[in-house]
Amino acid sequence: MDLTYTEEEEAFRAGLRAWLSRALPQLPPKPHPLDWPGRRAYDTTWQRMLYDAGYAGLHWPEAAGGRGATPTQHLIYLEETEKAGAPYVGANFVGLLHAGPTIAAEGTPGQRARWLPPVLRGDEIWCQGFSEPDAGSDLAALRTRAVRDGDDYVVTGSKIWTSHAEVADWCELLVRTDPDAPKHRGITWLALPMDTPGITVRPLRTLAGSAEFAEVFLDGVRVPVANRVGAENDGWRVTMVTLSFERGTAFVGEVVACRRTLAELAQTAKANGSWDDSALRRQLGLLNAEFTALWRLTQWNVSEAQRGGGVPGVGGSVFKLRYSHARQELFDTAARVLGPDALDLDRDLALDRLSSLSYTIAAGTSQIQRNIVAERILGLPKGR
Secondary structure (H helix, E strand, O other), rough: OOOOOOOOHHHHHHHHHHHHHHHHHHOOOOOOOOHHHHHHHHHHHHHHHHHHHHHOOOOHHHHHHOOOOOHHHHHHHHHHHHHHHOOOHHHHHHHHHHHHHHHHHHHOOHHHHHHHHHHHOOOOOEEOOOOOOOOOHHHHOOOOOOEEEEEEEEEEEEEEEEOHHOOOEEEEEEEEEEOOOOOOOOOEEEEEEEEOOEEEEEEEOOOOOOOOOOEEEEEEEEEEEEHHHHOOOOOOHHHHHHHEEEEHOHHHHHHHHHHHHHHHHHHHHHHHOOOHHHHHHHHHHHHHHHHHHHHHHHHHHHHHHHHOOOOOOOOOOOHHHHHHHHHHHHHHHHHHHHHHHHHOOOOOOHHHHHHOOOOOOOOHHHHHHHHHHHHHHHHOOOOO
16 A cells, blocks of 8 residues: 555645635534534535535546545545544435445446435435344344335334434335345345335434434335335345445544544643643553554555445454544543533533444444454354
């Protein structure tokens, strides 16, 4: 992996910096973190600005409407937008980082033409309907049933921890189409319009009071067969493509954000006197090494994805496993630096600390990631 930059890449960086300096002052005021309709409007406004400037879906293939940027250009983009304080994907998270790349890799030409442009423009928001109340981390144990009826599937069941369901237009939905098949088979990936009759959305409050998750109840919901991505009963393989994006590249921008937070913590510690604590200095140094290593691992994973046709490999599980714990350690350290101010929920750091607690569960628990690393990378036998 070559970590140096070419003249072309440095020119790309300079052009991006110049555009960011002009674009960011044009953004409206940032809404309150708990105002999800406001955040949807804010995030989609930013997405449209990116689209108009040619930066939307930067690393997506040109055939999918993207710019076909190299992995290095993609990383430069993430680094520069984070350094400039630009908005992250926010409410566009599922569409841009999960559903969109999955449709680009597995969808038909008609599906790509229908769903990808609105994602890139910020016109439509997606949510993720994977987890279920009784399935836990065993995603293959899902029970939401889809029965074929002519040109439709009739779907009945429920989903939980459905990201951004209350503001979404579409849902990437996993259903069981063959209840008699082994649990990893008989699953199908559907695109569900969220305004379809029979859908009930019940927001779930997080520890921080936000409602970016919801329960979704489906009572005889009709989904056109044309909305199926991949073959019937091949949904587990399609889902592994989705999860490889979620674990492999979806957290890239957050690594840059954590490195920035770490630098801010060091400055705060020097200002409030906690820098005199040698144990704290050692912890900050260790975290600096951790996030530097994670950034290098990110570069390697993105390069591997490029060589693999744009789909991240199982190395994403190594990254996700370590990043989840490093992020928790970072914000635990932030609490030591801030003292009582760490309890102030009007501070971004306090909210980030609460959200960090979910990272060892979200996108596959740490236990699941360890199994993937053990079995698929190290070649160890499956546990009994």
